[in-house]
Amino acid sequence: AQSVSQHNHHVILSEAASLELGCNYSYGGTVNLFWYVQYPGQHLQLLLKYFSGDPLVKGIKGFEAEFIKSKFSFNLRKPSVQWSDTAEYFCAVIAYSSASKIIFGSGTRLSIRP
């Protein structure tokens, strides 16, 4: 079965620190990969996505992610976090198959100290 793993459950950083959140998936075929963010009290919204092409994708608010096919990974990065980045981050995968569905990881809560 397809699955998505986010190993960091809660990350606490100071402002201006660099961020990397891990995401690994299990599926051997073609995938679409996403990072969603949920700010406190708000909708889930798309941060960035990878469909094909350049494996380094840039999203909103200075976030980027790199797809490494050999490692089945899609880690999220930001060189310098801000207090406003405090949120929960979800990695998600669509595995191309006859019954494509969107599978989410368990989420990583990011807390930024001002």
Place this chain on the structure above:
Amino acid sequence: DGGITQSPKYLFRKEGQNVTLSCEQNLNHDAMYWYRQDPGQGLRLIYYSQIVNDFQKGDIAEGYSVSREKKESFPLTVTSAQKNPTAFYLCASSNGKGATVNTEAFFGQGTRLTVV
């Protein structure tokens, strides 16, 4: 505005009662999804539908039922068989049809169901 509307935002029900959560989208999307969000467990897929009059069970379908009679609507019923129904429920839609389209999901605001 185009989007996904879930109603109500908060819902309280007595134990043993069925309850139906509404999800409507005007994005003309083919696929719709229901997820349950619990602290520390992320979003778990309950049911999904790729076209009208068709739907499939997700990872935690027991105690839930759905229908997809119209493209824009995908209501979720939480039945009395669901052992732990208190949770935050999220509806989503996307443009995908199986393995043919690069797509992303758009989410509603969610319904917080509390069973007392």
